[in-house]
Amino acid sequence: MAAPKVDYSVYLVTDSTPAILGDADLASVVEQSLQGGVTIVQYRDKHSPRDHVVATARKLHQITQKYNVPFLINDHVDVAAEIGCEGVHIGQDDMAFEEAKRLLGEGKIIGITASSKEEALKAASQGATYLGIGTVYATSTKKDTKSIIGPVGVSSILAALAAEGHGALPTVCIGGVNASNARDVMRQTVSPRKTLDGVAVVSAIVAARDPAAAAREIQGAVIGAKIPEVILSIARKGPLSHNMTNLVVQNFAANVALAIGASPIMANYAEEAADLAKLGGALVVNMGTVTPDGLKNYVQALQAYNAAKRPVVFDPVGAGATAVRRSAVKTLLASGHFTLIKGNEGELQTLHGVSVTQHGVDSTSTLSLAQKARLARDLARTHAAVVLLTGKTDIVSDGTRTLRVDNGHELLGMITGTGCTLGTTVSAALAAHGHVDPLVAAVAGTAMFGVAAEMAAARSEVRGPGTFVPAFLDELYLIRKASADGDMRWLTMVKVQAVEVQEA
Numbered sequence: 001m002a003a004p005k006v007d008y009s010v011y012l013v014t015d016s017t018p019a020i021l022g023d024a025d026l027a028s029v030v031e032q033s034l035q036g037g038v039t040i041v042q043y044r045d046k047h048s049p050r051d052h053v054v055a056t057a058r059k060l061h062q063i064t065q066k067y068n069v070p071f072l073i074n075d076h077v078d079v080a081a082e083i084g085c086e087g088v089h090i091g092q093d094d095m096a097f098e099e100a101k102r103l104l105g106e107g108k109i110i111g112i113t114a115s116s117k118e119e120a121l122k123a124a125s126q127g128a129t130y131l132g133i134g135t136v137y138a139t140s141t142k143k144d145t146k147s148i149i150g151p152v153g154v155s156s157i158l159a160a161l162a163a164e165g166h167g168a169l170p171t172v173c174i175g176g177v178n179a180s181n182a183r184d185v186m187r188q189t190v191s192p193r194k195t196l197d198g199v200a201v202v203s204a205i206v207a208a209r210d211p212a213a214a215a216r217e218i219q220g221a222v223i224g225a226k227i228p229e230v231i232l233s234i235a236r237k238g239p240l241s242h243n244m245t246n247l248v249v250q251n252f253a254a255n256v257a258l259a260i261g262a263s264p265i266m267a268n269y270a271e272e273a274a275d276l277a278k279l280g281g282a283l284v285v286n287m288g289t290v291t292p293d294g295l296k297n298y299v300q301a302l303q304a305y306n307a308a309k310r311p312v313v314f315d316p317v318g319a320g321a322t323a324v325r326r327s328a329v330k331t332l333l334a335s336g337h338f339t340l341i342k343g344n345e346g347e348l349q350t351l352h353g354v355s356v357t358q359h360g361v362d363s364t365s366t367l368s369l370a371q372k373a374r375l376a377r378d379l380a381r382t383h384a385a386v387v388l389l390t391g392k393t394d395i396v397s398d399g400t401r402t403l404r405v406d407n408g409h410e411l412l413g414m415i416t417g418t419g420c421t422l423g424t425t426v427s428a429a430l431a432a433h434g435h436v437d438p439l440v441a442a443v444a445g446t447a448m449f450g451v452a453a454e455m456a457a458a459r460s461e462v463r464g465p466g467t468f469v470p471a472f473l474d475e476l477y478l479i480r481k482a483s484a485d486g487d488m489r490w491l492t493m494v495k496v497q498a499v500e501v502q503e504a
Helices: 026-036 050-066 077-083 097-104 117-126 150-163 182-187 211-225 227-237 250-260 270-279 292-307 323-335 345-351 369-383 410-414 418-433 438-457 465-484 489-493
Strands: 010-013 040-043 071-074 087-090 109-114 130-133 171-174 198-201 240-244 263-266 282-286 312-315 340-343 386-389 394-397 402-405 496-498
Touching: 010 171, 010 211, 026 040, 026 050, 026 211, 040 050, 050 071, 050 077, 071 077, 077 087, 077 097, 087 097, 097 109, 097 117, 109 117, 117 130, 117 150, 130 150, 150 171, 150 182, 182 198, 182 211, 198 211, 211 227, 211 438, 211 496, 227 250, 227 418, 227 438, 227 465, 240 250, 240 270, 240 292, 240 418, 250 263, 250 418, 250 465, 270 282, 270 292, 282 292, 282 418, 292 312, 292 323, 312 418, 323 345, 340 345, 340 418, 345 369, 345 386, 369 386, 369 394, 369 402, 386 438, 394 438, 402 438, 410 438, 410 465, 418 438, 438 465, 438 489, 465 489
Parallel strands: 010 040, 010 198, 040 071, 071 087, 087 109, 109 130, 130 171, 171 198, 240 263, 240 282, 282 312, 312 340, 340 386
Antiparallel strands: 386 394, 394 402, 402 496
16 A cells, blocks of 8 residues: 655654743644644654653644644654554664564655765665655754755755656755745756655744744745746646637637647537547636536536546636526536636635625625635635635635735736636646646646736836737746746746635
8 A cells, every 4th residue: 555645845843852842832833833734744852751752642643633634753663653643754874764664564654864865866766755855954953964965965866866767756855944945945956857845844833933824934935936847847748728718718818828838729519528638638617608508518528527537627707797607607516526716706705605796707806815815715625626716916725725826917907818818827737737736736827827917017018908918928938938948037026925714
């Protein structure tokens, strides 16, 4: 039995020493960090008696289980086997990998520390579940550091892993990583061949006055740093973006798809869907024009893509405008599963069962940012989908992680179909990267779209909506081309932050 799929984005390593933990309660710190978005927890205690380690491990494991987050124990393989947690992390001077695997049994996570190419390749060949690479920067939490390898050292290890066929092995970096440098560390390792899956942090969360806020800040930095990986994946794969949309935006949507490196097809006849779904792309169901025949086509195409296990984007345009549209929304939601649901405030409120009267497809904002975040989070949980709530600030949520994207320009609102073409952009990102992390794919597509708008609006030749459109297409293309050439300067404009979602 293989180890479970794990999100390594924000990896918490605990430290119970007074210098780091102070007088805080470790269990409380871990729970707060999980509430903030920590995705995996490692309990590290090299000095306490075994009975204390066992008791603390049991307590922490009960907490992580509430959040469905893997719990690992550092070094104490016997304790991990005794309490039945998800796995262990072992260093170069700890128990041998084969012995740890024998004690734990199949299906457990076994991570290994690697500070050099040789150590990394040996651990990969042994069958490590993931690698903890470092130490990146000098740190007070680990005194037995062999060497400080820096981001360049991390990058060289990743390159060696990829060259030897271990490109799929998950990796995190550790050592002095915090919210201020996490994004830079991950960006400096971006390449078409292999990137970091996350960062491991100790004092940045354990010693924080607000562990939940610290975890959210790091989560936002890590997800933001993964954006280039998605953009490069679109350019490399050229995925199909199958748009079932209205005539008003078909040409614009096709041009946007081509600009970002996707392959567009505007096909509203669902008899083609089963064949198109086999081509490895994604479907956009855009409810811009609702007719009885059109609705039947949407349902058939949705089910064809579901059967092929390919991503589907739902854009419930004007969902609250008429009884016909409200009925169509119910039919579609009951007919299959959507990977991502995209809409403005009014449209998503309608999906959530709130009575909203829309004048056309536009939405007047009445909700606060906190209310929008809760709406997106709740809808994501209800429909087991990523939800993209569009507006001046875009909110993206998968029901667990919720982020805001503050990129874009007011000229987007003066062009017919920009909301629809955002759906096209996100569909390409999902087709290329959705199997890895659909939330990251959605954030990347949204951020790229918004940054391109800002760059286009800043051009000297742009005087209004008419001159904005060609400039916008150019900037989407230029972002894609620059990324492929290794020029990531556009990333400095990306504004992505994790959001705290408060209960009503």
